[in-house]
Amino acid sequence: MTFAQASLLAILAATIILFIWGRWRHDVVAVAALLAAVAAGLVEPDAAFNGLGHPAVVTVACILILSAALQASGAVDWLSSVAVPRKAGPTLTIAALSGLAALLSAFMNNVGALALLMPVAIPVAARLGLAPGRVLMPLAFGSILGGMTTLIGTPPNLIVSGFRAQAGGADSFAMFDFAPVGVAVALSGLALMALGWRLVPERKVSGAEGFAAGAYLTEARVPEGAKAAGMSLRAIEEALKASEAQVLGLLRDERRIAAPHLSREVQAGDILVIEAEPEALTAALADLGLKLEEDVRAGDDASNENPPEPDSPAAALQSPDVVLAEYVVRPRAEIAGLSARGIRLRHHFGVNLLAISRRGVRSTARLNTMALREGDMLLLQGSPETMAEFAQRFGLVPLAQRSLRLPDARRAALVGGVMLASIAGAAFGLVPAAIAFAAGVLAVVALGQVPVRRLYDAVDWPVIVLLAALLPVAEAMATTGAADLVANALLAPVAPYGPVAALALVLVVTMTLSDFMNNAGTAAVMCPVAIGTASQLGVATDPFLMAVAIGASCAFLTPIGHQNNTLILGPGGFRFSDYWRLGLPLELLVVAVAMPALLLFWPL
Structure with missing residues (x-):
């Protein structure tokens, strides 16, 4: 083992440990890994930030913007009203909801698809007499499964495609190259969830006008x-x-x-x-x-010598239109880590924080000084308009049924047409995917469907930074030979059993890592290992890269493996250990279906 290999493997091990520990955000850890690689001489300083211009990074950013435009058009509201049966039983309803989530996730951001359908799913659970979690977990898992079916469905697929182009001079994977294996896995997973939703623990939850996850x-x-x-x-x-x-x-x-x-x-x-x-x-x-403390403070504000200005946000709390609503803090929300006092919630936004539900945690901090976390449930008070605006800005997902919003047919047709044109351009190889979707973003801006001032609000910048930082590190794994070293270590126990066993091992290792660290980071780490393993065995690299794509998209055992799992933690009333009950059978099924499908469609 050379010094360069040992240094890079040490950086990689530290990175994985920090990812799993979760003390620091994934993008911060990734930047630290990149800078450590530069300091060790493993990545040239001039090339350190080349990842920002990588086609996969550009494509992910453009997809997020187009997904936001599609959501705002109201097209998904119409689709959900058509696709979700109103009088069916639990099995058919859960199958329809999770199937719709999978379909949406194939062409838009997974978290966005789940956030759109959660306010639909929770009242459906109440109508069926089910605990919300029994509908939410299949919905979240369905959105994850759908992402693996297309090139743009999830960042790992774009990363895998990029590595294929770098590995042997082959073209990147096409739009629907992931579909033969991905669709087989997704359909089998959806069938399991439709029939096995009873495996989800029934956590009793209750709520006034809403659906609280515990007290x-x-x-x-x-x-x-x-x-x-x-x-x-x-x-x-x-x-x-x-x-x-x-x-x-x-x-x-x-x-x-x-x-x-x-x-x-x-x-x-x-x-x-x-x-x-x-x-x-x-x-x-x-x-x-007794009186809620926030109501007392609001009353004090109104009666003191310097009451809020009539047109100020705080004055809106004196309006008769004030209501209560419940929200959950979505992963990587802007409000995570902040407190109501820190952002002057009532004075700047006209919203009161009345209560917080944090599963399994009792904080000793004052309510208005508690730093909010991903998955927290918040009981807010304010006018529907101010709360909706606040939720959109800071990354909150409503838990009550959304107000009726009639889709704008013209707007939905315009944005949908642009999205389809971008997909077609990439699918038929007319232009590279990054160009196709960048042109799509330009089109929706030119057509006035996305305000220029809000153009970048939909971009999940931590994911963009994570990808851009890890790609040069992953490239260094190949150039230093560290990837081959790891591949040899993986091959040692399965060498007697041939390449099929090695393929299964790569799939299982990738799935295991993805359960505890970001899926994009998992793909970036495992792609060089997969290429090195195929090279050592003298077989095609495509099945191994596809195994990484499938494995990186299958994080079903923990609430931290995927953002969607975190998003349902509070509303479903789940504990950390609840996910494996449905997730473990699902991951076993993924391996059972993916292996023969990989060998059939991507021969070794």
């Missing part, structure tokens, strides 16, 4: 003359028993009293930290005469 943590003030004033905490807990709520803490004069004794007397002006379901929360507040 919310909120703050309630004891006003003068309230029934709770003068009561002991023991007496208050007894009063809350009927509502299945409990007091977790007490704040007095802005000071938290940790683990207050049950005999402590509650005074007017105290703030109680209460954990309760939304419906129970309403009853608890009414019985004890």
